[in-house]
Amino acid sequence: MRIVMIGSGYVGLVSGACFADFGHDVVCVDKDEAKIAKLRAGGIPIYEPGLDQLVARNVAAGRLSFTTELAAPVAEADVVFIGVGTPSRRGDGHADLSYVYAAAREIGAALKGFTVVVTKSTVPVGTGDEVERIIAEVNPGAEFAVASNPEFLREGAAIEDFKRPDRIVVGIEDERARAPMEEVYRPLFLNRSPVLFTGRRTSELIKYAANAFLAMKITFINEIADLCEKVGADVKDVSRGIGLDNRIGSKFLHAGPGYGGSCFPKDTLALVKTAQDYEAPVRLIETTVAVNDTRKRAMARKVIAALGGDVRGKSIALLGLTFKPNTDDMRDSPSLAIVQVLEDAGATVRAYDPEGMEAARRLMPDIVYTDSAYAAAEGACAVVIVTEWDAFRALDLKRLRRIMIQPVLVDLRNIYQPQAVEAAGFTYCGVGRFSGA
Ligand code: NAD
Secondary structure, three states: EEEEEEEOOOHHHHHHHHHHHHHEEEEEEOOHHHHHHHHHHOOOOOOOOOOHHHHHHHHHOOOOEEEOOOHHHHOOOEEEHHHHOOEEEEOOOOOHHHHHHHHHHHHHOOOOOEEEEEEOOOOHHHHHHHOOOOOOOHHOOOOEEEEOOOOOOOOOHHHEEEEEEOEEEOOOOOOHHHHHHHHHHHHHHHOOOOOOOOOOOHHHHHHHHHHHHHHHHHHHHHHHHHHHHHHEEEEEHHHHHHOOOOOOOOOOOOOOOOOOOOOHHHHHHHHHHHHHHHOOOOHHHHHHHHHHHHHHHHHHHHHHOOOOOOOOOEEEEEOOOOOOOOOOOOOOOHHHHHHHHHHHHHHHHHHEOOHHHHHHHOOOOEEOOOOOOHHHOOOOOOOEEEEOOOOHHHOOOOHHHHHHOOOEEEEEEEEEEEEEHHHEEEEEEEEOOOOOO
C-alpha cells in the first residue's frame, strides 16, 4: 500500500515508521521544516525508545521518506492518514480542529483516484463528517472515503503498542474503505490483534471514552490515596487489593501527582464540552477534570508541608519533569504546576530529567537545570520524585543525605519503601501512605 501520514509528531512518526516496517511505502509529511530537515538528515525530533533504529531501518530499505509537500505523495496514495495535533482550543476547552481541517483542505486539493482519508488524530464526534464535507467542497469530483482510526499508543512504549495493540478500531461509513484499511493492518490481523469495525462516529467516541475512563481510574485511586493518608491505610496495598479483581484490573491504579501529558487533560475536557453541547453531560468526567486540576498544586503544598510549611529561600530538587518516564513530552506535565507553586512560595527549584530538559527549559526558564539527580540534590532541603524514571529508582540515599541540607524525600510516585528511606535517616513522604506521624 502507498500510505501518506500528515503530521510527523509522536503519533504520525511512530505510526508511519511502523507501517513502513509492515512493508508499506510510507511518506511522512510535516509543515515543520526543521522537523523534516532533521529526519532527512537521519535525526529523530522526539525521544521515543527504539524509534531511531526503526526509522533508520525503513529509510534504508527505501520504504520511508519525509517531506514538507503533501501534494505529490497524496496524489499517489491509497490511504492518507491525518495525524496532526488537536490541542485544547484556548478559552473554551473544545478540541482545536483547525490543523485537521487545514490538512483536509490540502488533501482534498491533491487527491487523484480513489483514496481513503483516515483521521488518526483524536477528534470529537462528527469531525469525520466535516472532513468529508471539506474534501468534497474543495474537490467536487474527488473519489474518496473518510474513515476514523483512533490511535491508542502510549508515549514511551509507542512502538510496542502500535505493533501489538490491544485492539484496532476502524470507523467507516463507506464500504469502499474496508478493504484498504484491512490491507493497511494486515500484519496485525495475522497476529490476531482484534479489529473492531464500527460506524465513524462510534469510533470517534471510543477514543474519548477510553481516555476518559483511564483518567477517571487514575483520579479514583488518587482520591482513595488522600483518604488513606487520613485513616492510616496504605494506598499501594489498597490498589493491589482491588486491582487483583479481574473486573477492576491493576493498571492505572497507581496514586500519584495527577494525570498530565498531551492526551488525558485535553481529551477529558473535550469530551466534557461535546457532552454539554449534546445535552448529555458526563458528570463523572467533569468531576475527574476538576479533581485532577486541583491535585497538581496540592502536590506542591505537600512538599511545602513536608518542610514544615515554609520554603522561602530554600532549595528544592525535582527529579523528573516529563509527565511520565521514557518520553521528552512536557505537555501538561504535573511538574509545571508544582514548580509554579514552589516558586510562588519563595523556593529555588533545581531539576534533573533524563530526556525532558530541553522541552522544559522553554516552558520553565527560571529553574536551575542540572546534569544528574545528585547535582540537583546538592544543597537541597528536599528531593521530590515527580516522574518515575528508572534512573531514580535506586538512588544512593547515603550520598544524597551527605549533599542535602535537610534529608527529606517526597516520593510522588511511591517508588520507595518508606521504612528503607527512613532507615537511611530521611523523612519520607509518599502519596497515600500513612506515616503514623
Ligand atoms: P504532535 O504535536 O507531536 O504532532 C503533530 C504534528 O503535526 C506536528 O509536527 C505539526 O507540525 C504537524 N502538522 C500540523 N498541521 C499540519 C499540516 N497541515 N500538515 C502537515 N503537518 C502538520 O502531536 P501528537 O502527540 O503526535 O498527536 C497527534 C494526534 O494524535 C492528536 O490528536 C493526539 O490527541 C493524538 N494522540 C496522541 C497520542 C500521544 O501519545 N501523543 C496518543 C494517541 C493519540
